[in-house]
Amino acid sequence: MSHAAVSPVLVIHGGAGVIKREMTPAREQAVRAAMSQALHDGYAQLKAGKSALDAVAVAIAVLEDDANFNAGRGAVFTHDGTNELDAAIMDGYTLRAGSVAGVRRIRNPILLARAVMEQSPHVMLSGDGAEAFAQSIGMPLVDPSYFRTDERWQQLQKALKEDAAKKPHADVETARHFGTVGAVALDAQGHLAAGTSTGGMTDKRWGRIGDSPIIGAGTYANSGCAVSGTGWGEFYMRTVAAHAICMKVTEMRVPLKRAAAEVINQDIPSMGGNGGAIALDAGGHISIPFNTDGMYRGWMGADGVAHVALYGDEDDGTAELPVPAPAESSAQP
Numbered sequence: 001m002s003h004a005a006v007s008p009v010l011v012i013h014g015g016a017g018v019i020k021r022e023m024t025p026a027r028e029q030a031v032r033a034a035m036s037q038a039l040h041d042g043y044a045q046l047k048a049g050k051s052a053l054d055a056v057a058v059a060i061a062v063l064e065d066d067a068n069f070n071a072g073r074g075a076v077f078t079h080d081g082t083n084e085l086d087a088a089i090m091d092g093y094t095l096r097a098g099s100v101a102g103v104r105r106i107r108n109p110i111l112l113a114r115a116v117m118e119q120s121p122h123v124m125l126s127g128d129g130a131e132a133f134a135q136s137i138g139m140p141l142v143d144p145s146y147f148r149t150d151e152r153w154q155q156l157q158k159a160l161k162e163d164a165a166k167k168p169h170a171d172v173e174t175a176r177h178f179g180t181v182g183a184v185a186l187d188a189q190g191h192l193a194a195g196t197s198t199g200g201m202t203d204k205r206w207g208r209i210g211d212s213p214i215i216g217a218g219t220y221a222n223s224g225c226a227v228s229g230t231g232w233g234e235f236y237m238r239t240v241a242a243h244a245i246c247m248k249v250t251e252m253r254v255p256l257k258r259a260a261a262e263v264i265n266q267d268i269p270s271m272g273g274n275g276g277a278i279a280l281d282a283g284g285h286i287s288i289p290f291n292t293d294g295m296y297r298g299w300m301g302a303d304g305v306a307h308v309a310l311y312g313d314e315d316d317g318t319a320e321l322p323v324p325a326p327a328e329s330s331a332q333p
Contacts, residue, residue: 006186008043008046008047008055009299009300010042010043010185011185012039012060012183013278013288013295013298014181019310019311019312020293027068030068031310032310034066038062038183039300040300040306041059042058042062042185045058051091051193052093052186055187056185057195060087060183060196061108063181064107064181070200071085071180071199072147073146074199079204083152084103084200084204085104085109086100086200087099087110087197089110090221092192092194092223092224092226093189096118097117098113098117098120099214100125102126103131104131105141106134106142112130112139115137116130116133120133152202159203163203181196181198183195184278184279184280192221192222192224193221194219194228194242195219196219198210198212201233212229217233217242218242220245223282225250225259228278229242230275230290230295231275231290232274235271235272236268239271245279256281256285257285257287260287260289265291269291275291276297284301294314297309
């Protein structure tokens with residue numbers, strides 16, 4: 001029985017959190033344009049016959065270069081006024097993975113995470129060591145000032161004032177959960193990949209690391225499922241959220257949408273956390289569960305159209321997605 005060729009799919013997110021219809025039209029337009037650009041550039045890789053891994057890395061790098069997202073250039077500030085970036089990437093076909101945490105001079109952490117996977121014997125490198133590895137493979141370092149944006153600096157000042165007043169963060173969701181970026185992709189060979197990149201939490205202390213660079217927590221892919229999470233990282237770590245979704249799909253045969261909803265909208269909130277995720281299975285089914293006001297999200301499939309949505313009440317098109325036929329049913333007798 002010959003299997004029909006797989007239609008490639010790319011799904012991206014730019015973070016979940018307090019996303020209300022209050023941003024300026026210019027800001028909203030810039031965010032939508034960046035999401036659309038990431039989808040087009042990533043999908044072009046898939047169309048050219050490149051791997052899911054290539055699509056994920058390219059799409060995330062576009063978002064890392066845009067200051068509207070809490071990753072790369074737009075990373076938030078730590079309590080000490082520095083930027084510490086985390087990223088991970090995973091190849092579902094081989095289960096190879098690469099990750100970096102707490103880097104301060106890497107323009108595109110997702111590309112360094114991929115280099116860790118492909119050019120080192122390790123999975124996860126952190127801080128100065130990760131940057132020394134970057135230099136050893138010829139990846140240029142940027143001056144930390146590259147990451148300094150006035151908007152993020154003001155967010156830190158506000159958080160520090162609230163610290164001093166012993167007030168909980170008034171905009172705790174925005175301060176903490178906003179803007180992680182990620183991508184999941186299915187290529188023409190039927191292989192899946194996932195990646196996530198983040199600047200972490202505003203006002204984070206003591207070298208805090210979230211779920212994004214932790215394989216299985218915020219990022220995971222295997223032969224049947226790929227997931228990138230965004231939300232309150234501590235809860236994604238405690239539930240091993242991305243891995244939990246994929247195990248339900250591949251081992252327990254739970255449909256993707258149900259598997260993702262059970263973890264993101266039941267397990268995590270029951271413990272006091274919140275957030276969202278993008279998930280994709282080997283059949284090309286997409287799931288984008290979230291339990292926050294909104295989530296920057298987008299996807300592109302065979303129609304070559306970039307579908308982008310930001311708000312919770314906005315139709316992102318996934319509800320009406322055609323269910324892909326099983327490969328067997330299109331086999332020639």
